[in-house]
Amino acid sequence: MKIKVKCFSQVKYALGENEIILEMETGSTTLGLEKIIREKADGKLDGVSLRVAVNQQYQSEETILTDGDEVAFIPPVQGG
Amino acid sequence: MEDRSLIITPKELNDRKTELTVIDVRPKEQRKEFPIEGLDAVLSENGVEINGQKVLVCQFGIVTEGMIIENELADTFSLLGGAQAWDEFYREQKDLSRWSRQTVLPEIGIEGQKKLLGGKVAIVGVGGLGCPAAQALLTAGIGYLHLIDGDNVSLSNLHRQPLYSPDDVDKKKVKVAKEKLAELSAETSIHITDTFLDEENADVFLADADVIIDATDNIKTRQLMDQISKRKNIPMVYGGLFRFEGQVAILNANGSPGYSELFPEPPSGGDTCEDAGVLGMLPGIIGNIQALEAVKLIVGINPNLVGKLLIYDGMNHSTEIIEI
Numbered sequence: 001m002k003i004k005v006k007c008f009s010q011v012k013y014a015l016g017e018n019e020i021i022l023e024m025e026t027g028s029t030t031l032g033l034e035k036i037i038r039e040k041a042d043g044k045l046d047g048v049s050l051r052v053a054v055n056q057q058y059q060s061e062e063t064i065l066t067d068g069d070e071v072a073f074i075p076p077v078q079g080g
Numbered sequence: 081m082e083d084r085s086l087i088i089t090p091k092e093l094n095d096r097k098t099e100l101t102v103i104d105v106r107p108k109e110q111r112k113e114f115p116i117e118g119l120d121a122v123l124s125e126n127g128v129e130i131n132g133q134k135v136l137v138c139q140f141g142i143v144t145e146g147m148i149i150e151n152e153l154a155d156t157f158s159l160l161g162g163a164q165a166w167d168e169f170y171r172e173q174k175d176l177s178r179w180s181r182q183t184v185l186p187e188i189g190i191e192g193q194k195k196l197l198g199g200k201v202a203i204v205g206v207g208g209l210g211c212p213a214a215q216a217l218l219t220a221g222i223g224y225l226h227l228i229d230g231d232n233v234s235l236s237n238l239h240r241q242p243l244y245s246p247d248d249v250d251k252k253k254v255k256v257a258k259e260k261l262a263e264l265s266a267e268t269s270i271h272i273t274d275t276f277l278d279e280e281n282a283d284v285f286l287a288d289a290d291v292i293i294d295a296t297d298n299i300k301t302r303q304l305m306d307q308i309s310k311r312k313n314i315p316m317v318y319g320g321l322f323r324f325e326g327q328v329a330i331l332n333a334n335g336s337p338g339y340s341e342l343f344p345e346p347p348s349g350g351d352t353c354e355d356a357g358v359l360g361m362l363p364g365i366i367g368n369i370q371a372l373e374a375v376k377l378i379v380g381i382n383p384n385l386v387g388k389l390l391i392y393d394g395m396n397h398s399t400e401i402i403e404i
Contacts, residue, residue, distance in 0.1 A: 006400065008391055009322035018396065051343060053402045058389075060341075072402065074391070076343040079321025079363065080207050080297025 001026055001067035003033065010075045011037065014044035024065065030054065031062045033071055048075050086148050088135055088157040089177045090169035093119075101134040105147070106163065110139050114163035118170045138162045140184040141177070164190060178267075179221050192379040193221060197267070199378040200224040202289035204277050204305055206253045207231070208240040208363030209319045209370060210295035215243065216371035217293075218261050218268045222378075225261070225268055227254045228285055230276035240360035277301055282308050291374045292316040295367065299343075306331065306339035315377055315386075318342070319370045323356055324394040326366035329385055329404065330373055336387040337404040362394050 006019045015037070022036065030052045038045050052059050053072040065071065093100065102121040104111065116137060124136075133155045136144035141162035148156050159166060161180030168190050169175050176183060176193050183193050199222050203210045206229040214225060233241075233248045233256060243260045244253070254272035261270055273285055277296070286292055286308050294305055294316050302318070309316035315333035319326065332338045369390070376384040391400040 008393075008400075009325050012325075013323070018393075018398075049343065056401065057403045072400065074389070074402070075322075076299060077320035077322040077325065077327055078297055078299060079319065079326065079358070079366070080205050080209055080295060 001028075001065070003028075003065055004068075004070045005033070005037065006070060006072040008072060008074050009077050010045060010048050011041070011050070011073045014041035028065050029062045030059055030065065030071065033065065034073065037073060045075075050075055086145060086156075086158050087160050089160050089175055090166050091175040091177075093135055093157075093159060093166070094169065099133070100157070101130045101132065102137060102159075103130070103134055104137050104163075105144060106138055110163075114139065114167040116163055116166055119166070133157070135159055137166065140164055141180050142184065176221075182220065187381050188379060192381075195379050196221045196375065197223045200226070200288055200290045201293060201374055201378075202226040202228060202286050202291075203293040203295055204228045204286075204301065205295035205297060206241075206243070206257045207237065207295065207297060208321065208358065208360070209367040210293070211241045211243045211257065212364045212367030213293050213295055213319075213371045213374075214257060214261060215264070216368050217374060218265050218270075220371070220375055221265075222268055222374075224271065224288075226271045226273065226285070226289065227257055228273045228275075228277055229253045230274055240358060240363050242360075242364075277304065279304060286314065287312065289314055291377050293370055293374060294318045295370070302339055310338045310340075317370045317373050317377070317385075319366050321358055321362055321366060323358060324362060326362055326369075326392045326394070327389060328366060328369045328373065328392070329389045330377065330387075333377065333386045342389060342404055359394070365392065365394065 003022050003024050007015050050073045054063055055070050102119045103124050104121040105124045135157045137159045138144045139162050141160050144158035148158055161177035165177040165180055179193050182188050183190055201217055201222055203214050206227050231253050232250050233244045233253055235249050243257045248256045252274045254274045258270045258272050282304050292309055292314055294302055296302055309332040316331045318329045318331050373385050387404050389402045389404055
């Protein structure tokens, strides 16, 4: 199944992309996807906490993904 | 359009009503909503020939400005805010005409403007986000602003904090901000606190606000504000920045999620603007969105960002709204 990953702030800079499409096994979860993203970031997201949203809805627990889902990884930002 | 010589406010008209002829240019169906009481207005549809100075009145003061310019009418004023502003002035002795371009919006109207004039907003942090938020809220007619920041102006602040100039470097931000904002409007009462928000003072400093603007540059202070906001049931408009991106959410509005639900403890990562870098326009955009959401909260306008996180990307101008 195909999953679209939308990248924000540090995730975008770590991966160098606004969004990427990943091919994943049926039954894959948000936690599994986060591991893949962190591996792709090659250490640049170490120590960065990430929240995950599936199809524009925050997920507080591990969620099973389905084909065509849009997943966003959102780090906290400071600014000001 | 805003040639001052064309414009007369309700208060000015009231002071000069014996020397000016008032002409109501509205179609019949508009006259019922805002009757022009207290003025001896003639109807333009009856065909009038007037010598001397005259005042044209339409519903909101926009049509008449156009009429005067297009027809190059001499000795003619447009009533700022039109019959809507006159009606409020006549009944309540309040001249709200300076906000006529926003009271014309049905979502605001005179009642919304009165809510803004009675609204109290605390802004924590008068930096990149706080400067534009304060400016926007003040010019919108917020009645009371409380600016809280213990910082001094630095040269590296100036590119994104437009209330400060090179002469202000090393001065207390809140004092300079108050002086600059007071020049823009005397309609807002500006209270300043030149210390940083901390656990000792936060309860007191935030107690009197209807809305808290989170314009701080660090997560620790944001978490403290979140606790107070939740405990006191005062909504908090969160704003954050990272390079070309900004985030905005309304938190703790009648039990809606707070920062601790948005980013559960302990959040890690997230550089400040000083560390990560930022173009001045980004805090300008995000601070103005925070002010917009504060206005919606005070007036009671839906939809808004209660329970939602807005992410704005200034690089490709995309927005994402996520249900928290």
